Amino acid sequence: MRPIQDYYPHLCNKQNIVITMHQKPDGDAMGSTLGLYHFLANLGHNVSVISPTNWAAFLDWMPGASAVLDYEKDKAAADKLIDNANTIFCLDFNVMYRTKNMEQPLMDATCTKILIDHHRQPQEEVFTYGISNIYKSSTCEMVYDFIIESGYASLLDRNIATCLYTGIMTDTGSFRFPSTTASVHLAVAHFKELGIDHTAIHENVFDSFLENRLKFLGNSLMNRMEVLYEYNTAIMVIPKSDLVKFNTKTGDTEGFVNYLLSIDGIRFAALVIDRTEERKWSFRSKGNFDVNNFARMHFSGGGHKNAAGGSTYDSLETTVQRFKEILPGYQNELSNL
Known part of the structure; x- marks a missing residue:
């Protein structure tokens, strides 16, 4: 080049x-x-x-x-x-x-x-x-x-x-x-x-979203978010049934992952969405935790140091379990941010 x-x-x-x-x-x-x-x-x-x-x-x-x-x-x-x-x-x-x-x-x-x-x-x-x-x-x-x-x-x-x-x-x-x-x-x-x-x-x-998008966001924060304080991490898991229930459109999940980083002490945020053909991950971080490397190593993705994405063809349950099994290997890194 x-x-x-x-x-x-x-x-x-x-x-x-x-x-x-x-x-x-x-x-x-x-x-x-x-x-x-x-x-x-x-x-x-x-x-x-x-x-x-x-x-x-x-x-x-x-x-x-x-x-x-x-x-x-x-x-x-x-x-x-x-x-x-x-x-x-x-x-x-x-x-x-x-x-x-x-x-x-x-x-x-x-x-x-x-x-x-x-x-x-x-x-x-x-x-x-x-x-x-x-x-x-x-x-x-x-x-x-x-x-x-x-x-x-x-x-x-x-x-x-x-x-x-x-x-x-x-x-x-x-x-x-x-x-x-x-x-x-x-x-x-x-x-x-x-x-x-x-x-x-x-x-x-x-400021141009429909009412159902706010309801979708509220449901996601109330029912699909889990905070893993021992790893300074928060994860949001959105099943396909929610996408159907709230009649979501392209762009309706934009910014959801950033809400997780607004929690005091959280340095690593992960959002996974159950799409028809694959499970899509979004990762965000604060400080020196490199989500680009994390995404590349574990979820066939990449991006920036503090913002990256990935995907998998595993089931939603399997990929979430895998994510949680991976986290202990990063505990020191996440606790020292």
């Missing part, structure tokens, strides 16, 4: 460009792809955005979201765009399998592939150019850097700024996580100068 700076001279050559992200995109994935989409369109490129799957409804308001293709719903159209692309930008994921059913078409594509991402251990060999920086707050911050450093700061506009602010806001936990550096605040100041309405963005993302 060559440095992304080597690609900058090619930005002035009009191309067919596809931008994609990880499955079930969050605010950073959608924000970074749409921010880059508007920027490249401003440069005169023919640009398309493809999501491997559907996404949470609370992201539908974002500028350009209506033009995003859902690969699972529009496979033929998406495959044609990939086949005709001169360049494919891969944002907010480090390995191709995180694009689910898009993995093989992306691997088969012979065009230029570019990585912009902040997760650990990227699959560098499949990308022509790229940048991977685990110290960046978000992929949105990295797209902002890409625009500035490539010499096109003048093309930044309110739509781009709105998209990029959304991802920075969500991936920094509304600017409270350690990844919120001075450079993050400088970017946000620039976005404000471009006219973003940060209040409206927060409301669109955090």
